[in-house]
Amino acid sequence: MDEKDFPNFYIAGDSASLSAQKFYTNYIKWSLISMLTAAVVAIYSFQEVESKRIGYVISGILLMISTILSLIIKNKKYESTWYRGRALAESAKTLTWRFMTKSEYFEDTINDDEAKKRFINRIKEIKNEFKDLNASLKAKHLSVPIITEKMIATRQLNLKDRMEFYLKNRIENQISWYSSKADANKNKYEIWFWAVIIMQILALVSVAYLVFNPESNIKLVGLFTSLSACCLAWLQLKKYQENKEAYTTAVSELNLIKQEAELIHTEEKFQIYVLDSENAMSREHTLWLAQKRI
Template identity: 30%
Template sequence: MPAYEDFPALFRAADANSLKGQRRYLLATKFQLGALVAAAALGVFSWQVNGADVAAAASVVAFCTAVVTEVYLLKERPDRIWYEGRAVAESAKTLTWRYMVGGSPMGSEETSSDAAADLLLTRFVEIESDVEAAWLVPDGGAPEQVTTGMTRVRQLPLDERRAIYLRERIENQREWYGTKSRWNERRSTMWALALTALELLGVCAGVAKVTGVIDVDLLGVCAALAAGGTAWVQTKQHKTLAVAYAVARHELATIAFRAQQPVTEAEWATFVANAEDAVSREHTLWRASHM
Protein backbone atom coordinates (compact mmCIF):
# COMPACT_ATOMS: atom_id res chain seq x y z
CA MET A 1 0.00 0.00 0.00
CA PRO A 2 1.72 3.24 -1.15
CA ALA A 3 1.96 5.94 1.52
CA TYR A 4 2.05 9.68 0.92
CA GLU A 5 5.83 9.59 1.27
CA ASP A 6 6.01 6.99 -1.53
CA PHE A 7 4.77 9.50 -4.08
CA PRO A 8 7.22 11.60 -6.13
CA ALA A 9 8.78 14.77 -4.76
CA LEU A 10 7.07 16.72 -7.56
CA PHE A 11 3.62 15.64 -6.40
CA ARG A 12 4.33 16.35 -2.75
CA ALA A 13 5.80 19.79 -3.49
CA ALA A 14 2.91 20.81 -5.76
CA ASP A 15 0.34 19.45 -3.30
CA ALA A 16 1.86 21.31 -0.34
CA ASN A 17 2.19 24.59 -2.23
CA SER A 18 -1.32 24.32 -3.63
CA LEU A 19 -2.80 23.85 -0.17
CA LYS A 20 -0.79 26.82 1.10
CA GLY A 21 -2.00 28.98 -1.80
CA GLN A 22 -5.59 27.89 -1.16
CA ARG A 23 -5.41 28.82 2.52
CA ARG A 24 -3.88 32.22 1.76
CA TYR A 25 -6.36 33.02 -1.00
CA LEU A 26 -9.46 32.11 0.99
CA LEU A 27 -8.17 33.90 4.11
CA ALA A 28 -7.39 37.06 2.14
CA THR A 29 -10.79 36.92 0.44
CA LYS A 30 -12.54 36.58 3.80
CA PHE A 31 -10.51 39.48 5.15
CA GLN A 32 -11.31 41.68 2.17
CA LEU A 33 -15.05 40.97 2.20
CA GLY A 34 -15.15 41.46 5.97
CA ALA A 35 -13.41 44.83 5.64
CA LEU A 36 -15.89 45.97 2.99
CA VAL A 37 -18.88 44.96 5.13
CA ALA A 38 -17.33 46.70 8.14
CA ALA A 39 -16.81 49.85 6.08
CA ALA A 40 -20.46 49.84 5.03
CA ALA A 41 -21.66 49.23 8.59
CA LEU A 42 -19.45 51.96 10.07
CA GLY A 43 -20.65 54.41 7.41
CA VAL A 44 -24.17 54.18 8.82
CA PHE A 45 -23.26 55.61 12.19
CA SER A 46 -21.74 58.86 13.37
CA TRP A 47 -19.56 58.99 16.48
CA GLN A 48 -18.20 62.45 17.19
CA VAL A 49 -15.12 62.83 19.37
CA ASN A 50 -13.62 66.31 19.70
CA GLY A 51 -15.25 67.35 16.46
CA ALA A 52 -14.00 64.34 14.52
CA ASP A 53 -16.24 61.54 13.21
CA VAL A 54 -14.52 58.42 14.54
CA ALA A 55 -16.96 56.07 12.79
CA ALA A 56 -16.23 57.68 9.43
CA ALA A 57 -12.48 57.43 10.07
CA ALA A 58 -12.86 53.76 10.97
CA SER A 59 -14.83 53.24 7.75
CA VAL A 60 -11.98 54.76 5.76
CA VAL A 61 -9.50 52.46 7.52
CA ALA A 62 -11.69 49.47 6.65
CA PHE A 63 -11.79 50.53 2.99
CA CYS A 64 -8.00 50.96 2.99
CA THR A 65 -7.66 47.48 4.46
CA ALA A 66 -9.76 46.08 1.63
CA VAL A 67 -7.61 47.92 -0.93
CA VAL A 68 -4.37 46.60 0.60
CA THR A 69 -5.80 43.08 0.56
CA GLU A 70 -6.75 43.46 -3.10
CA VAL A 71 -3.21 44.62 -3.90
CA TYR A 72 -1.86 41.55 -2.11
CA LEU A 73 -4.15 39.25 -4.12
CA LEU A 74 -3.11 40.87 -7.40
CA LYS A 75 0.60 40.88 -6.59
CA GLU A 76 1.07 37.49 -4.91
CA ARG A 77 -1.67 35.64 -6.82
CA PRO A 78 -2.25 32.91 -4.21
CA ASP A 79 -5.19 31.76 -6.33
CA ARG A 80 -2.83 30.87 -9.20
CA ILE A 81 -0.53 29.04 -6.80
CA TRP A 82 -3.60 27.09 -5.65
CA TYR A 83 -4.93 26.27 -9.13
CA GLU A 84 -1.63 25.65 -10.90
CA GLY A 85 -0.21 23.71 -7.97
CA ARG A 86 -3.27 21.49 -7.91
CA ALA A 87 -3.01 20.94 -11.66
CA VAL A 88 0.63 19.84 -11.30
CA ALA A 89 -0.16 17.63 -8.30
CA GLU A 90 -3.03 15.87 -10.06
CA SER A 91 -1.03 15.41 -13.26
CA ALA A 92 1.89 13.96 -11.31
CA LYS A 93 -0.45 11.71 -9.33
CA THR A 94 -2.16 10.20 -12.37
CA LEU A 95 1.22 9.54 -14.03
CA THR A 96 2.46 7.95 -10.82
CA TRP A 97 -0.49 5.58 -10.65
CA ARG A 98 -0.03 4.62 -14.29
CA TYR A 99 3.60 3.80 -13.55
CA MET A 100 2.90 1.92 -10.32
CA VAL A 101 0.11 -0.35 -11.50
CA GLY A 102 1.10 -0.66 -15.17
CA GLY A 103 -1.32 1.65 -16.93
CA SER A 104 -0.77 2.77 -20.52
CA PRO A 105 1.60 4.18 -21.76
CA MET A 106 3.66 2.56 -19.01
CA GLY A 107 2.11 -0.90 -19.08
CA SER A 108 4.19 -3.91 -18.10
CA GLU A 109 3.93 -5.39 -21.61
CA GLU A 110 4.37 -2.03 -23.35
CA THR A 111 7.67 -1.07 -21.79
CA SER A 112 10.29 -2.22 -19.28
CA SER A 113 10.46 -0.76 -15.77
CA ASP A 114 13.53 1.30 -16.66
CA ALA A 115 11.93 2.67 -19.82
CA ALA A 116 8.72 3.39 -17.91
CA ALA A 117 10.71 5.29 -15.27
CA ASP A 118 12.44 7.32 -17.99
CA LEU A 119 9.07 8.14 -19.57
CA LEU A 120 7.68 9.14 -16.17
CA LEU A 121 10.61 11.50 -15.53
CA THR A 122 10.27 12.99 -19.01
CA ARG A 123 6.60 13.73 -18.38
CA PHE A 124 7.51 15.29 -15.02
CA VAL A 125 10.00 17.61 -16.71
CA GLU A 126 7.31 18.66 -19.20
CA ILE A 127 4.92 19.43 -16.35
CA GLU A 128 7.53 21.42 -14.43
CA SER A 129 8.33 23.54 -17.49
CA ASP A 130 4.77 24.87 -17.59
CA VAL A 131 4.77 26.45 -14.11
CA GLU A 132 6.93 28.81 -12.09
CA ALA A 133 9.62 27.11 -10.03
CA ALA A 134 8.64 29.20 -7.01
CA TRP A 135 5.32 27.33 -6.92
CA LEU A 136 7.08 23.98 -6.47
CA VAL A 137 9.08 24.62 -3.29
CA PRO A 138 10.10 21.18 -1.91
CA ASP A 139 8.12 19.92 1.06
CA GLY A 140 11.23 18.76 2.93
CA GLY A 141 10.61 15.06 2.32
CA ALA A 142 12.59 12.59 0.21
CA PRO A 143 13.81 14.14 -3.07
CA GLU A 144 13.27 11.02 -5.25
CA GLN A 145 10.92 11.25 -8.20
CA VAL A 146 10.76 7.46 -8.65
CA THR A 147 10.59 6.09 -5.12
CA THR A 148 11.22 2.60 -3.79
CA GLY A 149 7.55 2.30 -2.87
CA MET A 150 6.47 3.06 -6.44
CA THR A 151 8.84 0.46 -7.89
CA ARG A 152 7.80 -2.11 -5.32
CA VAL A 153 4.13 -1.79 -6.32
CA ARG A 154 4.99 -2.00 -10.04
CA GLN A 155 6.77 -5.32 -9.50
CA LEU A 156 3.75 -6.97 -7.85
CA PRO A 157 1.56 -9.50 -9.72
CA LEU A 158 -1.42 -8.14 -11.64
CA ASP A 159 -4.02 -9.27 -9.08
CA GLU A 160 -2.20 -7.48 -6.26
CA ARG A 161 -1.74 -4.33 -8.31
CA ARG A 162 -5.43 -4.46 -9.21
CA ALA A 163 -6.42 -4.72 -5.54
CA ILE A 164 -4.15 -1.83 -4.54
CA TYR A 165 -5.42 0.36 -7.38
CA LEU A 166 -9.05 -0.34 -6.56
CA ARG A 167 -8.61 0.28 -2.84
CA GLU A 168 -6.13 3.14 -2.76
CA ARG A 169 -7.06 5.00 -5.92
CA ILE A 170 -10.61 4.28 -7.10
CA GLU A 171 -12.32 3.66 -3.74
CA ASN A 172 -10.45 6.46 -1.95
CA GLN A 173 -11.22 8.90 -4.74
CA ARG A 174 -14.86 7.82 -4.85
CA GLU A 175 -15.24 8.28 -1.10
CA TRP A 176 -13.57 11.69 -1.29
CA TYR A 177 -15.92 12.81 -4.05
CA GLY A 178 -18.95 11.54 -2.13
CA THR A 179 -17.94 13.31 1.09
CA LYS A 180 -17.16 16.57 -0.70
CA SER A 181 -20.37 16.44 -2.72
CA ARG A 182 -22.50 16.11 0.40
CA TRP A 183 -20.53 18.81 2.23
CA ASN A 184 -20.86 21.28 -0.64
CA GLU A 185 -24.57 20.53 -1.02
CA ARG A 186 -25.13 21.32 2.67
CA ARG A 187 -23.11 24.53 2.40
CA SER A 188 -25.02 25.55 -0.73
CA THR A 189 -28.34 25.16 1.08
CA MET A 190 -27.06 26.97 4.17
CA TRP A 191 -25.82 29.96 2.19
CA ALA A 192 -29.00 30.12 0.11
CA LEU A 193 -31.08 30.34 3.29
CA ALA A 194 -28.73 32.88 4.87
CA LEU A 195 -28.76 35.15 1.81
CA THR A 196 -32.54 34.93 1.56
CA ALA A 197 -32.83 35.92 5.22
CA LEU A 198 -30.50 38.90 4.65
CA GLU A 199 -32.53 40.04 1.67
CA LEU A 200 -35.77 39.83 3.69
CA LEU A 201 -34.10 41.72 6.52
CA GLY A 202 -33.07 44.38 4.02
CA VAL A 203 -36.66 44.71 2.85
CA CYS A 204 -37.85 45.11 6.44
CA ALA A 205 -35.13 47.66 7.18
CA GLY A 206 -36.05 49.63 4.07
CA VAL A 207 -39.74 49.67 4.93
CA ALA A 208 -38.94 50.69 8.51
CA LYS A 209 -36.80 53.58 7.29
CA VAL A 210 -39.43 54.76 4.79
CA THR A 211 -42.22 54.66 7.38
CA GLY A 212 -40.10 56.45 9.96
CA VAL A 213 -39.95 53.59 12.44
CA ILE A 214 -36.16 53.90 12.49
CA ASP A 215 -33.86 56.65 11.31
CA VAL A 216 -30.78 54.46 10.81
CA ASP A 217 -30.00 53.32 7.27
CA LEU A 218 -29.72 49.57 7.93
CA LEU A 219 -30.67 48.87 4.32
CA GLY A 220 -27.11 49.63 3.21
CA VAL A 221 -25.66 47.29 5.82
CA CYS A 222 -27.95 44.47 4.75
CA ALA A 223 -27.07 45.10 1.11
CA ALA A 224 -23.34 44.99 1.93
CA LEU A 225 -23.77 41.75 3.88
CA ALA A 226 -25.77 40.17 1.06
CA ALA A 227 -23.22 41.29 -1.54
CA GLY A 228 -20.36 39.94 0.56
CA GLY A 229 -22.14 36.64 1.06
CA THR A 230 -22.86 36.36 -2.65
CA ALA A 231 -19.21 37.04 -3.49
CA TRP A 232 -18.11 34.36 -1.04
CA VAL A 233 -20.55 31.82 -2.49
CA GLN A 234 -19.22 32.57 -5.98
CA THR A 235 -15.68 32.04 -4.69
CA LYS A 236 -16.50 28.68 -3.12
CA GLN A 237 -18.92 27.50 -5.88
CA HIS A 238 -20.63 25.06 -3.53
CA LYS A 239 -23.50 24.10 -5.85
CA THR A 240 -21.31 23.59 -8.89
CA LEU A 241 -18.86 21.44 -6.96
CA ALA A 242 -21.62 19.40 -5.33
CA VAL A 243 -22.96 18.40 -8.75
CA ALA A 244 -19.55 17.83 -10.34
CA TYR A 245 -18.34 15.66 -7.45
CA ALA A 246 -21.56 13.63 -7.47
CA VAL A 247 -21.17 12.89 -11.18
CA ALA A 248 -17.51 11.93 -10.70
CA ARG A 249 -18.43 9.59 -7.83
CA HIS A 250 -20.98 7.73 -9.94
CA GLU A 251 -18.50 7.44 -12.80
CA LEU A 252 -15.92 5.96 -10.45
CA ALA A 253 -18.50 3.45 -9.21
CA THR A 254 -18.87 2.23 -12.79
CA ILE A 255 -15.09 2.04 -13.17
CA ALA A 256 -14.80 0.00 -9.97
CA PHE A 257 -17.41 -2.46 -11.25
CA ARG A 258 -15.49 -2.98 -14.49
CA ALA A 259 -12.11 -3.38 -12.80
CA GLN A 260 -12.38 -7.18 -12.71
CA GLN A 261 -12.88 -7.51 -16.46
CA PRO A 262 -9.26 -7.06 -17.67
CA VAL A 263 -7.43 -10.41 -17.53
CA THR A 264 -4.23 -9.62 -19.43
CA GLU A 265 -1.60 -6.97 -18.84
CA ALA A 266 -2.55 -5.24 -22.10
CA GLU A 267 -6.23 -5.08 -21.14
CA TRP A 268 -5.31 -3.85 -17.68
CA ALA A 269 -3.06 -1.10 -19.10
CA THR A 270 -5.94 0.18 -21.24
CA PHE A 271 -8.36 0.00 -18.31
CA VAL A 272 -6.08 2.02 -16.02
CA ALA A 273 -5.51 4.62 -18.76
CA ASN A 274 -9.27 5.06 -19.21
CA ALA A 275 -9.84 5.21 -15.45
CA GLU A 276 -7.17 7.89 -15.01
CA ASP A 277 -8.63 9.86 -17.90
CA ALA A 278 -11.98 9.84 -16.09
CA VAL A 279 -10.41 11.03 -12.83
CA SER A 280 -8.44 13.74 -14.63
CA ARG A 281 -11.51 14.92 -16.53
CA GLU A 282 -13.24 16.14 -13.37
CA HIS A 283 -10.18 18.05 -12.26
CA THR A 284 -9.77 19.61 -15.69
CA LEU A 285 -13.35 20.91 -15.48
CA TRP A 286 -12.73 22.21 -11.93
CA ARG A 287 -9.61 24.04 -13.02
CA ALA A 288 -11.35 25.55 -16.07
CA SER A 289 -14.15 26.88 -13.86
CA HIS A 290 -11.63 28.63 -11.60
CA MET A 291 -9.40 30.24 -14.25
Protein backbone atom coordinates in the same frame (compact mmCIF):
# COMPACT_ATOMS: atom_id res chain seq x y z
CA MET B 1 -0.87 5.47 -0.47
CA ASP B 2 0.55 8.15 1.79
CA GLU B 3 1.80 11.50 0.54
CA LYS B 4 5.43 10.40 1.01
CA ASP B 5 4.86 7.53 -1.43
CA PHE B 6 4.29 9.94 -4.33
CA PRO B 7 6.93 11.79 -6.41
CA ASN B 8 8.48 15.06 -5.30
CA PHE B 9 6.55 17.15 -7.81
CA TYR B 10 3.23 15.83 -6.54
CA ILE B 11 4.15 16.78 -2.97
CA ALA B 12 5.53 20.18 -4.03
CA GLY B 13 2.56 21.02 -6.25
CA ASP B 14 0.03 19.91 -3.64
CA SER B 15 1.73 21.96 -0.92
CA ALA B 16 1.97 25.07 -3.13
CA SER B 17 -1.69 24.76 -4.11
CA LEU B 18 -2.95 24.35 -0.53
CA SER B 19 -0.80 27.22 0.72
CA ALA B 20 -1.96 29.58 -2.06
CA GLN B 21 -5.59 28.56 -1.49
CA LYS B 22 -5.27 29.35 2.20
CA PHE B 23 -3.74 32.79 1.59
CA TYR B 24 -6.24 33.62 -1.17
CA THR B 25 -9.37 32.71 0.78
CA ASN B 26 -8.08 34.36 3.98
CA TYR B 27 -7.29 37.64 2.22
CA ILE B 28 -10.71 37.61 0.55
CA LYS B 29 -12.36 36.83 3.89
CA TRP B 30 -10.62 39.67 5.74
CA SER B 31 -11.28 42.09 2.88
CA LEU B 32 -15.00 41.33 3.15
CA ILE B 33 -14.91 41.59 6.95
CA SER B 34 -13.24 45.01 6.71
CA MET B 35 -15.97 46.28 4.37
CA LEU B 36 -18.68 44.84 6.61
CA THR B 37 -17.19 46.50 9.67
CA ALA B 38 -17.17 49.80 7.80
CA ALA B 39 -20.87 49.27 7.15
CA VAL B 40 -21.46 48.58 10.86
CA VAL B 41 -19.76 51.87 11.78
CA ALA B 42 -22.17 53.70 9.48
CA ILE B 43 -25.29 52.21 11.09
CA TYR B 44 -25.89 55.04 13.55
CA SER B 45 -26.21 58.59 12.26
CA PHE B 46 -24.51 60.76 14.88
CA GLN B 47 -25.64 64.34 15.34
CA GLU B 48 -22.38 65.75 16.73
CA VAL B 49 -19.82 66.80 14.10
CA GLU B 50 -16.88 65.30 16.02
CA SER B 51 -18.63 61.93 16.37
CA LYS B 52 -19.39 61.93 12.65
CA ARG B 53 -15.74 62.71 11.88
CA ILE B 54 -14.51 59.82 14.02
CA GLY B 55 -16.95 57.46 12.30
CA TYR B 56 -15.78 58.60 8.88
CA VAL B 57 -12.13 58.13 9.85
CA ILE B 58 -12.77 54.60 11.11
CA SER B 59 -14.72 53.72 7.96
CA GLY B 60 -11.94 55.15 5.80
CA ILE B 61 -9.29 53.09 7.58
CA LEU B 62 -11.33 49.92 7.21
CA LEU B 63 -11.97 50.56 3.52
CA MET B 64 -8.25 51.28 3.04
CA ILE B 65 -7.40 47.94 4.65
CA SER B 66 -9.84 46.19 2.32
CA THR B 67 -8.29 47.94 -0.69
CA ILE B 68 -4.75 46.97 0.36
CA LEU B 69 -5.80 43.35 0.76
CA SER B 70 -7.37 43.40 -2.71
CA LEU B 71 -4.12 44.78 -4.19
CA ILE B 72 -2.14 42.04 -2.45
CA ILE B 73 -4.44 39.40 -3.92
CA LYS B 74 -3.99 40.84 -7.41
CA ASN B 75 -0.19 41.17 -7.23
CA LYS B 76 0.57 37.85 -5.52
CA LYS B 77 -1.58 35.86 -7.97
CA TYR B 78 -2.56 33.33 -5.29
CA GLU B 79 -5.54 32.12 -7.31
CA SER B 80 -3.35 31.16 -10.27
CA THR B 81 -0.86 29.35 -8.00
CA TRP B 82 -3.76 27.54 -6.30
CA TYR B 83 -5.13 26.10 -9.57
CA ARG B 84 -1.78 25.60 -11.35
CA GLY B 85 -0.32 23.86 -8.29
CA ARG B 86 -3.29 21.51 -8.17
CA ALA B 87 -2.90 20.78 -11.89
CA LEU B 88 0.79 19.96 -11.36
CA ALA B 89 0.00 17.65 -8.44
CA GLU B 90 -2.78 15.84 -10.32
CA SER B 91 -0.62 15.39 -13.42
CA ALA B 92 2.16 13.83 -11.32
CA LYS B 93 -0.34 11.63 -9.46
CA THR B 94 -1.92 10.25 -12.66
CA LEU B 95 1.53 9.52 -14.08
CA THR B 96 2.47 7.73 -10.84
CA TRP B 97 -0.54 5.41 -10.97
CA ARG B 98 0.12 4.57 -14.60
CA PHE B 99 3.72 3.71 -13.71
CA MET B 100 2.76 1.52 -10.75
CA THR B 101 0.04 -0.38 -12.61
CA LYS B 102 2.11 -0.87 -15.80
CA SER B 103 -0.41 1.05 -17.86
CA GLU B 104 0.16 2.83 -21.17
CA TYR B 105 3.80 3.89 -21.76
CA PHE B 106 4.90 1.83 -18.73
CA GLU B 107 3.70 -1.60 -19.91
CA ASP B 108 4.87 -4.89 -18.44
CA THR B 109 6.66 -5.62 -21.73
CA ILE B 110 9.45 -3.18 -20.80
CA ASN B 111 11.90 -3.70 -17.96
CA ASP B 112 11.84 -1.65 -14.77
CA ASP B 113 14.91 0.41 -15.68
CA GLU B 114 13.32 1.53 -18.94
CA ALA B 115 10.07 2.28 -17.12
CA LYS B 116 11.96 4.43 -14.59
CA LYS B 117 13.71 6.27 -17.40
CA ARG B 118 10.40 6.98 -19.13
CA PHE B 119 8.82 8.13 -15.87
CA ILE B 120 11.65 10.58 -15.15
CA ASN B 121 11.44 11.97 -18.69
CA ARG B 122 7.70 12.52 -18.31
CA ILE B 123 8.27 14.25 -14.97
CA LYS B 124 10.76 16.56 -16.72
CA GLU B 125 8.10 17.40 -19.30
CA ILE B 126 5.60 18.20 -16.54
CA LYS B 127 8.22 20.32 -14.78
CA ASN B 128 8.80 22.36 -17.93
CA GLU B 129 5.05 22.78 -18.42
CA PHE B 130 4.75 24.39 -14.98
CA LYS B 131 7.85 26.59 -14.99
CA ASP B 132 5.74 29.49 -13.74
CA LEU B 133 5.39 27.69 -10.38
CA ASN B 134 9.12 27.42 -9.66
CA ALA B 135 9.07 30.27 -7.15
CA SER B 136 6.16 28.68 -5.26
CA LEU B 137 7.64 25.18 -4.94
CA LYS B 138 9.59 24.47 -1.76
CA ALA B 139 13.11 22.98 -1.96
CA LYS B 140 12.41 20.56 0.89
CA HIS B 141 9.62 18.98 -1.16
CA LEU B 142 11.62 18.85 -4.39
CA SER B 143 14.51 17.13 -2.58
CA VAL B 144 12.53 13.93 -1.89
CA PRO B 145 12.74 11.00 -4.38
CA ILE B 146 11.12 11.18 -7.81
CA ILE B 147 10.50 7.42 -7.79
CA THR B 148 9.69 6.10 -4.32
CA GLU B 149 10.15 2.60 -2.89
CA LYS B 150 6.36 2.17 -2.70
CA MET B 151 6.04 2.90 -6.41
CA ILE B 152 8.64 0.28 -7.29
CA ALA B 153 7.21 -2.29 -4.88
CA THR B 154 3.68 -1.83 -6.27
CA ARG B 155 4.90 -2.17 -9.85
CA GLN B 156 6.50 -5.49 -8.99
CA LEU B 157 3.25 -7.02 -7.70
CA ASN B 158 1.49 -9.64 -9.80
CA LEU B 159 -1.57 -8.68 -11.87
CA LYS B 160 -4.14 -9.71 -9.26
CA ASP B 161 -2.45 -7.83 -6.42
CA ARG B 162 -1.85 -4.75 -8.56
CA MET B 163 -5.53 -4.69 -9.52
CA GLU B 164 -6.63 -4.98 -5.90
CA PHE B 165 -4.18 -2.27 -4.86
CA TYR B 166 -5.40 0.07 -7.60
CA LEU B 167 -9.08 -0.53 -6.85
CA LYS B 168 -8.67 0.09 -3.13
CA ASN B 169 -6.13 2.91 -3.10
CA ARG B 170 -7.17 4.78 -6.23
CA ILE B 171 -10.74 4.01 -7.38
CA GLU B 172 -12.43 3.43 -4.02
CA ASN B 173 -10.39 6.16 -2.36
CA GLN B 174 -11.46 8.69 -5.01
CA ILE B 175 -15.10 7.58 -4.90
CA SER B 176 -15.13 8.10 -1.14
CA TRP B 177 -13.39 11.48 -1.41
CA TYR B 178 -15.65 12.75 -4.21
CA SER B 179 -18.78 11.56 -2.37
CA SER B 180 -17.90 13.35 0.86
CA LYS B 181 -16.93 16.51 -1.02
CA ALA B 182 -20.17 16.46 -3.06
CA ASP B 183 -22.29 16.22 0.10
CA ALA B 184 -20.25 18.88 1.91
CA ASN B 185 -20.49 21.31 -1.01
CA LYS B 186 -24.24 20.73 -1.32
CA ASN B 187 -24.78 21.52 2.38
CA LYS B 188 -22.58 24.62 2.29
CA TYR B 189 -24.33 25.89 -0.83
CA GLU B 190 -27.72 25.61 0.89
CA ILE B 191 -26.44 27.41 4.00
CA TRP B 192 -24.83 30.33 2.19
CA PHE B 193 -27.67 30.73 -0.32
CA TRP B 194 -30.21 30.94 2.47
CA ALA B 195 -27.94 33.46 4.21
CA VAL B 196 -28.13 35.65 1.09
CA ILE B 197 -31.94 35.45 1.06
CA ILE B 198 -32.27 36.14 4.80
CA MET B 199 -30.01 39.21 4.57
CA GLN B 200 -32.06 40.53 1.65
CA ILE B 201 -35.29 40.05 3.60
CA LEU B 202 -33.79 41.86 6.62
CA ALA B 203 -32.74 44.70 4.31
CA LEU B 204 -36.34 44.99 3.09
CA VAL B 205 -37.60 44.99 6.69
CA SER B 206 -35.09 47.74 7.51
CA VAL B 207 -36.33 49.82 4.58
CA ALA B 208 -39.93 49.36 5.74
CA TYR B 209 -38.92 50.44 9.25
CA LEU B 210 -37.37 53.65 7.89
CA VAL B 211 -40.46 54.34 5.78
CA PHE B 212 -42.55 54.45 8.96
CA ASN B 213 -39.79 55.95 11.11
CA PRO B 214 -37.89 58.36 8.85
CA GLU B 215 -36.55 60.28 11.84
CA SER B 216 -34.61 57.23 13.12
CA ASN B 217 -30.82 57.59 13.43
CA ILE B 218 -30.30 53.83 13.10
CA LYS B 219 -30.00 52.73 9.50
CA LEU B 220 -29.50 48.98 9.03
CA VAL B 221 -30.23 48.85 5.29
CA GLY B 222 -26.57 49.31 4.32
CA LEU B 223 -25.42 46.64 6.77
CA PHE B 224 -27.82 43.96 5.55
CA THR B 225 -27.25 44.72 1.87
CA SER B 226 -23.50 44.51 2.50
CA LEU B 227 -23.94 41.22 4.33
CA SER B 228 -26.01 39.87 1.45
CA ALA B 229 -23.37 40.95 -1.08
CA CYS B 230 -20.59 39.36 1.00
CA CYS B 231 -22.46 36.06 1.27
CA LEU B 232 -23.04 36.10 -2.48
CA ALA B 233 -19.36 36.89 -3.11
CA TRP B 234 -18.35 33.94 -0.89
CA LEU B 235 -20.69 31.67 -2.85
CA GLN B 236 -19.05 32.78 -6.09
CA LEU B 237 -15.59 32.30 -4.65
CA LYS B 238 -16.14 28.78 -3.31
CA LYS B 239 -18.40 27.62 -6.20
CA TYR B 240 -20.17 25.07 -4.01
CA GLN B 241 -22.86 24.21 -6.56
CA GLU B 242 -20.45 23.75 -9.48
CA ASN B 243 -18.09 21.64 -7.38
CA LYS B 244 -20.95 19.48 -6.13
CA GLU B 245 -22.03 18.74 -9.71
CA ALA B 246 -18.48 17.95 -10.83
CA TYR B 247 -17.88 15.63 -7.86
CA THR B 248 -21.22 13.88 -8.29
CA THR B 249 -20.50 13.23 -11.97
CA ALA B 250 -17.08 11.82 -11.08
CA VAL B 251 -18.57 9.49 -8.45
CA SER B 252 -21.13 8.14 -10.93
CA GLU B 253 -18.52 7.52 -13.62
CA LEU B 254 -15.95 5.98 -11.29
CA ASN B 255 -18.54 3.67 -9.74
CA LEU B 256 -19.36 2.33 -13.20
CA ILE B 257 -15.66 1.88 -13.93
CA LYS B 258 -15.18 0.07 -10.64
CA GLN B 259 -17.72 -2.61 -11.64
CA GLU B 260 -15.86 -3.26 -14.88
CA ALA B 261 -12.85 -4.53 -12.92
CA GLU B 262 -14.60 -7.90 -12.49
CA LEU B 263 -14.17 -8.52 -16.23
CA ILE B 264 -10.41 -7.95 -16.32
CA HIS B 265 -8.08 -10.97 -16.42
CA THR B 266 -5.14 -9.90 -18.57
CA GLU B 267 -2.41 -7.26 -18.49
CA GLU B 268 -3.63 -5.74 -21.74
CA LYS B 269 -7.17 -5.22 -20.44
CA PHE B 270 -5.86 -3.85 -17.14
CA GLN B 271 -3.71 -1.31 -19.00
CA ILE B 272 -6.79 -0.02 -20.83
CA TYR B 273 -8.83 -0.09 -17.62
CA VAL B 274 -6.33 2.10 -15.76
CA LEU B 275 -6.11 4.49 -18.70
CA ASP B 276 -9.91 4.86 -18.80
CA SER B 277 -10.06 5.37 -15.03
CA GLU B 278 -7.35 8.03 -15.04
CA ASN B 279 -9.01 9.79 -17.98
CA ALA B 280 -12.28 9.90 -16.02
CA MET B 281 -10.54 11.56 -13.09
CA SER B 282 -8.73 13.91 -15.45
CA ARG B 283 -12.07 14.97 -16.95
CA GLU B 284 -13.35 15.90 -13.51
CA HIS B 285 -10.23 17.93 -12.85
CA THR B 286 -10.42 19.58 -16.28
CA LEU B 287 -14.03 20.57 -15.58
CA TRP B 288 -12.99 21.93 -12.19
CA LEU B 289 -10.28 24.04 -13.80
CA ALA B 290 -12.65 25.24 -16.52
CA GLN B 291 -15.12 26.42 -13.87
CA LYS B 292 -12.30 28.44 -12.35
CA ARG B 293 -11.71 29.91 -15.83
CA ILE B 294 -8.08 28.83 -16.03
